[in-house]
Amino acid sequence: MAVVAHKIQLxxxxxxxxxxxxxxxxxSWEDKKRKEIVNKVLIGHAKSSLTSVDVVSAGDLPDYQKRRNMTAEERKNLREVNTQGIKDLNLNWINSMIKSDHPLREKMSLFWHGHFACRTQNVLFNQQLLAxxxxxxxxxxxxxxxxxxxxPAMLQFLNNQQNRKQHPNENFAREVMELFTMGRGNYSEQDVKEAARAFTGWGFNEEGIFTFRKKQHDDGIKNILGKQGSFNGDDVLRILLDQKQTAxxxxxxxxxxxxxxxPDEGRISELADKFYHSGYHIQSLMREIFMSDWFYDSRIxxxxxxxxxELLVGIRRTIPMTFEKEEVMLLFQRVLGQLLFYPPNVAGWPGGRNWIDSSSLMFRLRVPQVILYSQAFNIIPKELTPEMGEGNNYKMTLQINDFLKRQFAKKVNAQINWDPYxxxxxxxxRENLANxxxxxxxxxxxxxxQQLLEKYADASSRENYIKTVTIDVMSTPEYQLC
Structure with a gap:
């Protein structure tokens, strides 16, 4: 195992x-021990608190009883409120990632946002799930x-609002097992059917608050993963957590x-065992990873x-900036293939090499120049697909697509604050700046x-040199990696 230099590790x-x-x-980290740095990363700044990214309150949207009797115009207005609200929620969360003094919390949230993939046209439901x-x-x-x-977002998205005694809907139970806990192949179809019975009665009320509808719950005996009882939804989740396969x-x-x-199966087995016996403490699992020598292996x-x-937030955390219209961040996300709150399917974004195709790679390399030189977009974003639902979800998807198409040719007007950088x-x-x-x-x-960086750098002043070398380095394929 080849461990890289200390600064690269940091x-x-x-x-x-x-x-x-x-x-x-x-x-500031260079003279500190790994344990001290990792602890700081895990807990954030001493005064770090979770800032809200909320954009609406329950009172801002009509209740469900009223929605059933809406006119076409009222429904259109509601869709527009939700569409704008989800855009605002997206931008608020991005802003929190950029400014956070506890970036691991936002990075973990981004991971879970993909793990618990969900699409809903209701801005309040999206906001509750993100919170x-x-x-x-x-x-x-x-x-x-x-x-x-x-x-409500997940219960609605996975159809558990329709899961009733004598008419069980299996969608929610199946995805909880397949995507959220154990993974495909580790349970039977009968387990899904029995778990669906246990989740009957789970729903939400007109205010968007979880409620257990006792009359709609099947309180009969169920057999789930080798256990028997008159289980409810909470019992199913506990049974799933009891399975080491979930860890x-x-x-x-x-x-x-x-x-x-x-995956390294040996390392994963060791980590999973500790995760399971810690009672599923996420911070402890991350500590194990970040403290391990193998985490700093040159192959990793x-x-x-x-x-x-990560690319967009990383650029903006490195160099402070504001945009004339922050909505341009939505366009960057769409072109690059990751628009928050619009995962491609129930499994979330596949990640890895799936982020790169011929068009997105070329645009990725241009992103720093487009932002830092305030250039115009010259690429039309791919359309969102409305596959994750129909009806209002479909109509809202069309609204998002229309918005992005209207924005794509506009110039990116960024106000860059280069001074701190x-x-x-x-x-x-001066001679060591490029390196x-x-x-x-x-x-x-x-x-x-370095010779190539020197060739294309603006050497008219130290400031211009730093700016142009930075933009050139950010425009390399290597900057796409971390």
Whole structure:
């Protein structure tokens, strides 16, 4: 096992546990022990608190009783409120990722956002689901699973509102087993049928609050994964958490997301065993990963393709900026293939090499120039597909597509605050600037030529030199990796 240099290790941790950190932060870590740095990463800033990203309250939207009697015009207005609300929620969360002093919490939330993939046209439901994910992102997986499973967003999306005694709907029970806990192939069809009976009666009321409808619940005896009883939904979740396969399934997904796309079965078995016996404590699992020597192996460092959100948030955490219209971030997400709150299917974004195709790669390489030189878009975003639902969901998808098409040719007007970034290199000599910039922004610098960077840099001033070298480094294929 080849462990990389200490500074590269720190950058590796900063990217895997967040969205990268600027030179002053990395430098402040250099004289500290790994345990101290990892602890800081896990708990965030001493005064760190979870900032709300909410955009609406329950009173902002009509209740369900009224919705049933809406006119066509009222329904259209409601769709527009929801569409705008979800765009605002997206931008608020992105802003929180950029400014957070606890980036691991937002990074974990981004992971769980894909794990608990859900599409709903209701902005309040999206907001509630995101709040549960962010509140429990580093806590106990059992608490997170229970909280998410009881959100109106998930109950609606997976049809459990229609799951009633004598007429069970299996969709929710199946996805809880297949996608949220054990993974496909680790349960029988009979287990799904019996679990669906246990989840009967789980729903939500007109205010969008979870409710147990006792009269619609099947309180008969069920047989689930070898256990027998008059189980309800909470009992099913406990039975699933009792299965060591659940710990292994979750650990494998976390390993592939935070460590390596290619699972190491031995490491995963060890991590999953500790995760299970910790009572599914997520922060403890992440500590095990970040404290392990193998996490800093040269074969793991810089081998992961950044997701579109990681790429965009990373650029904006590195160099402070604002946009004339923040909505441009929605366009970047759509073009790059990861629009928050619009996962492609129930399994979420596949990630890895799936982020890259011929058109998205070329645009990825241009993103820093488009932003930092305020260029115009010249690529039409792919359309969202309305496959995850019909009706209002379909109509709202069309609204999003129309909005993005109207935006795509517009110039990106970004106000860049270069001063903090440039100040971060104040102690670096002129001849070492290019190497230092590349060394901070990249985990792999083998293919980066200082001579080439010098050739295309604006050397008219130290400030312009730092700016142009930074943009050039960010425009390399290596910057797509972390």
């Amino acid at each position: 950058q590796h941790l900063a990217w895997r546990a967040g969205f990268g950190e600027p030179l002053p932060v990395i430098s 549960e994910i962010r509140n429990n992102a580093l806590g106990n997986f059992g608490d997170l699973l229970s909280a998410v499973s009881k959100t 292994r399934f979750i650990t494998t997904k976390i390993y592939k997301y935070f460590v390596d796309e290619t 460092v810089g081998n992961r393709i950044k997701s579109p959100i 440039i100040q971060g290199y104040s102690g670096v000599t 230092e910039i590349a060394g901070v922004l990249l985990q792999q610098t083998n293919n980066i030529s």
